[in-house]
Amino acid sequence: MSVGTEPWGRMGPSDSFHQVGIAGAGAWGTALAQVTARAGRKVLLWARESEVAEAINRDHENPVFLPGIRLDPGVRAVDRPVDLWSAEVLLLAAPAQYCRTVCRALPRSPAPVVICAKGFEQETGALLSQVVAEERPDVPLAVLAGPSFAAEVARGLPAAVTLACADEALGYALIRTFGSQGFRPYWTDDVIGPQIGSALKNVLSIASGVVMGRKLGENARAALLTRGLSEIMRLGDAMGGRRETLMGLSGLGDLMLTATSLASRNTSLGAALGEGRTLGDILAERRTVAEGVWTAKSMAGLADRYRLDMPIARAVAAILHESADLDETIAALLSRPFKAED
DSSP: OOOOOTTGGGOOTTOOOSEEEEEOOSHHHHHHHHHHHHTTOEEEEEOSSHHHHHHHHHHSSBTTTBTTOOOOTTEEEESSGGGGTTOSEEEEOSOGGGHHHHHHHSOOOSOOEEEOOOSBOTTTOOBHHHHHHHHSTTSOEEEEESSOOHHHHHHTOOEEEEEEOSSHHHHHHHHHHHOOSSEEEEEESOSHHHHHHHHHHHHHHHHHHHHHHTTOOHHHHHHHHHHHHHHHHHHHHHHTOOHHHHTSIIIIIHHHHHTTOTTSHHHHHHHHHHTTOOHHHHHHTOSSOOHHHHHHHHHHHHHHHHTOOOHHHHHHHHHHHSOOOHHHHHHHHHTSOOOOOO
């Protein structure tokens, strides 16, 4: 998809956006608001919950989704999507399954949309870039992905991410908009690869957590993640993502972070499953979203559509959505025929 149309095609080497709207005041949306305000931009953060918006404006803190972190005074929260009408660029940070609904709610404007959620649309199996293109066909889009725990980003700890945009001038204008010494986006024109890597790594992180919870050992976890990376590559090849992208920040880098730390929502959910808890009980205790739960079903469907060998993604989908027995599923993975490494 080319977005090198006017006025984006005329952007110069020092251009950036000064008014940024962010849809979604969860942990990641709030962290993005923080780094964008630190970069000197005017930030409007749309919170679906009015109490969250009030707390951010009154106390400069998001006590529900990012507690204990004082926010830059330049972050102003709103509780109506129409209030983002003045934004020159819109960051879409709501959970993936709400992407279409949020797109429809946002004010109609020519502002570029940056997809910051990680996942596929469960109902259709569509990439989020496809969802945005369907809902806002005349708007340039970009994708932000990579290894980035929200709390660390919000505190100003160093992080590097991928900014994918088909239009190089627009991509670098976006990088200059919210990039800083502590938050370093790297540009690519591969818009598909980062979406695949950032979505499938959440599914693999649940599997990694199961290995932790079941106490199967570090050898098993290293093997699982290496074979899981092969599944990312297969899906990337099938859907048009580039392997060099998937070996970068938004593929291997994101997998390394998310699948090796219990600070990850997906890994901690998998660990709880591995310890014998039910998915219903785990989700009932959480207000935050573990995207891998919903992405797993999409991954299994895509494996069928493209006739791909993706046993780990299929196994996670079966455990989460088909009530597959955990030990039997692990045994089936370990009983697969020996073959050459690919």
